[in-house]
Amino acid sequence: MLVVFIAFVLMVxxxxxxxxxxxxxxxxxxxxxxxxxxxMYDQAAMDMVNGTPLAGPFFYHPLYYYFLSFNYFIYxxxxxxxxxxxxxxxxxxxxxTYSMAQRVFDRQVAVIASILLAxxxxxxxxxxxxLSIGLTTxxxxxxxxxxxxxxxxxxxHILSGIFIGLACLAQPNVLLFVPFAVFWLIFKWGMKKGGExxxxxxxxxFIIISPVTxxxxxxxxxxxxxxxxxxxxxxxxxxxxxxxxxxxYGNELEALEKRVHSEGQSVYLHDVWQFIKNDPKKYLSxxxxxxxxxxxxWDIPHQVGYDYGKx
Numbered sequence: 001m002l003v004v005f006i007a008f009v010l011m012v013x014x015x016x017x018x019x020x021x022x023x024x025x026x027x028x029x030x031x032x033x034x035x036x037x038x039x040m041y042d043q044a045a046m047d048m049v050n051g052t053p054l055a056g057p058f059f060y061h062p063l064y065y066y067f068l069s070f071n072y073f074i075y076x077x078x079x080x081x082x083x084x085x086x087x088x089x090x091x092x093x094x095x096x097t098y099s100m101a102q103r104v105f106d107r108q109v110a111v112i113a114s115i116l117l118a119x120x121x122x123x124x125x126x127x128x129x130x131l132s133i134g135l136t137t138x139x140x141x142x143x144x145x146x147x148x149x150x151x152x153x154x155x156x157h158i159l160s161g162i163f164i165g166l167a168c169l170a171q172p173n174v175l176l177f178v179p180f181a182v183f184w185l186i187f188k189w190g191m192k193k194g195g196e197x198x199x200x201x202x203x204x205x206f207i208i209i210s211p212v213t214x215x216x217x218x219x220x221x222x223x224x225x226x227x228x229x230x231x232x233x234x235x236x237x238x239x240x241x242x243x244x245x246x247x248x249y250g251n252e253l254e255a256l257e258k259r260v261h262s263e264g265q266s267v268y269l270h271d272v273w274q275f276i277k278n279d280p281k282k283y284l285s286x287x288x289x290x291x292x293x294x295x296x297x298w299d300i301p302h303q304v305g306y307d308y309g310k311x
Contacts, residue, residue, distance in 0.1 A: 003111055004098065004111060004114070007111070007114065007115050007118055008091070008094075008118075010118070010119075011090075011091060011094065011118040011119075012087075012091070014118075014119065014124070015087045015090070015124060015127075018124055018128070019080065019083055019084070019087070019128065022128065023080065030079065030083075030128060030129065030130075031079070032079075032130050036303045037060070037131060037303055038129065038130040038131060038303065038304070040060070041060070041064055041065065041068055041130055041131070041132075042068065042130055044065050044068075044069075045065060045068035045069040045071075045072055046069075046072060046077065048065065048066075048069040049069050049072045049073050055219070056219050056220065057215070057216040057219050057220040057222070057224050057227070057228055058212060058215070058216060058224075058226065058227040058228070059227055059228050059229050060132075060227055060229055061132040061136075061169065061170050061171055061172065061226075061227065062169050062212045062226060062227065063132070063135065063166060063169035063170045064131075064132035064135060064170060067135060067170075068082075068130070071085060079130070082130070083127070083128045086127045086128065086134045087127055087128075089127070089134060089135070089138040090123060090124070090127045090134065090137075090138075092138065093117070093123075093137060093138050093141045094114050094117050094118045095114070096141050096142060096145045097110075097113055097114050097117050097141065098110045098111070098113065098114035099145065100144065100145055100148055101113040101114065103148060103149075103150070104148065121306065121310060122299070122306055123137070125306050125309045125310070126306075128309075129304050131304070132170045132171055133171070135166075135167075135170040135171075136167055136170040136171035136174065139163050139164075139166040139167035139170055140163075140164075140167045140174060142159075142163040143160050143163035143164040143167055143181070145163075146159045146160035146163065147160045147181060147184060147185070147201075152189075152193070154197075154200060157185070157197040157200045157201050157204075158200055158201070158204045159204075160181070160201050160204075161200065161201035161202060161203065161204025161205040161208075162204045162205070162208055164178060164181060164201070164204075164205045165204060165205040165206070165207070165208025165209050166208060168205070168208075168209055168226060169208065169209060169212060169226060172225075172226040172227050172229075172230060173230075175225075175226075178202070178205065181198075181201060182198040182201070182202065185197045185198045185201065186198060209225065209226060212225075212226055213225050213226070216228075231265060231268045231269075232256075232268060233246075234268055234269075234272065235256070235267075235268040235271060235272060237290065238272040238275070238283070238286070239271045239272055239275060240271070240274075240275040240279070240282075242286060244286060244289050244290040244293050245293065245300050245302070246302050
């Protein structure tokens with residue numbers, strides 16, 4: 001426990017040094033610039049604090065707008081304090097990692113795992129940018145923390161569902177992992193009891209998500225579970241000219257938006273389907289390329305990038 005305590009103190013000190021170095025050495029880098037995702041979140045949160053609600057269905061990650069606006073409401077537009085808050089969530093994530101590793105393996109593995117996470121460069125860097133990834137990591141870890149508990153208490157399975165729902169609102173593609181949570185509960189507790197726990201977990205998840213779905217329907221008249229960005233992101237990664245990441249800017253993006261406005265949302269799926277049907281070999285090669293990009297050691301930058309932050 002002495003090792004864990006020392007590691008905890010070092011984690012706090014290390015993060016404070018990092019934030020102060022960024023503040024002194026490159027004060028403009030972490031400022032949310034207009035036209036970027038960080039700028040969009042920051043401006044929307046300030047508008048909400050000043051009494052202007054979000055209009056239309058959510059395009060990006062709904063929970064982060066409210067998280068930012070709540071923080072700004074409490075202590076004002078202070079980005080340094082915001083990063084301290086995210087650093088505290090990072091410390092909680094490290095503690096949950098320690099607890100889970102001790103439960104599944106042993107104390108030695110738990111100490112090593114938590115220290116590795118505590119000083120992981122990616123983790124520290126993305127805690128400090130005004131994007132939803134820090135929240136997603138925290139809520140996803142909390143969901144796994146309760147899923148791994150060896151208990152038949154109903155509240156633990158409800159809490160796991162709540163945190164899965166919050167993680168989905170912070171990053172909608174967390175939804176892809178919900179079936180694995182159901183599989184785990186059935187695998188761990190058996191078909192009957194595990195099925196009951198899975199129903200509780202799923203119910204809690206979709207109760208958390210439902211207010212966003214309702215707002216999206218009232219604002220657009222369409223069924224949009226969480227956000228509308230999935231459609232365009234699907235197109236960006238899978239259309240005929242895709243490089244496998246966000247690669248459409250300026251005139252190309254404007255032309256795409258005009259097509260969607262005139263032809264409807266079906267443009268995204270239609271373009272991808274035509275590409276798959278007309279050139280399946282090229283589409284397969286694109287999928288293989290994306291697998292290498294995903295598992296590669298280069299963090300593909302989009303507005304912010306770890307390599308620059310590391311320097």
